[in-house]
Amino acid sequence: MRIFLTYILPLALPTLVYIAWVGYARKKHMARGGDDGGGDGDLPGLRRGPLFWSLVAGFVLMLGGLATLALMTGAPPDSGEYQSPRLQDGKIVPPYFKKD
Numbered sequence: 001m002r003i004f005l006t007y008i009l010p011l012a013l014p015t016l017v018y019i020a021w022v023g024y025a026r027k028k029h030m031a032r033g034g035d036d037g038g039g040d041g042d043l044p045g046l047r048r049g050p051l052f053w054s055l056v057a058g059f060v061l062m063l064g065g066l067a068t069l070a071l072m073t074g075a076p077p078d079s080g081e082y083q084s085p086r087l088q089d090g091k092i093v094p095p096y097f098k099k100d
Contacts, residue, residue, distance in 0.1 A: 006069055010061035014054040 080097035087093075 006065050007062060010065050011055075011058040013061065014057040015051070018051065018054045 075097065080099045083096050083098050085092060085095045
């Protein structure tokens with residue numbers, strides 16, 4: 001879930017919003033009696049739209065989310081001592097932080 005929220009959703013959200021807007025505008029245009037986009041210029045299309053800028057906005061959102069996650073989460077630097085994984089009594093003990 002974390003990968004979806006920090007990588008995929010911020011990258012895809014602006015593009016999905018733009019595609020939804022194009023679909024809504026086309027439906028609204030057709031309801032008003034417009035044609036199917038034969039070149040009248042009033043109907044938005046994916047080729048003429050800012051698809052590139054929606055991808056750029058997605059990358060900016062993704063980088064902002066990753067920076068926020070890096071700065072707002074985690075333990076403080078002096079919160080304990082790192083204990084590396086080790087073999088104890090024939091079993092692997094996973095790594096952990098030993099609190100001071």
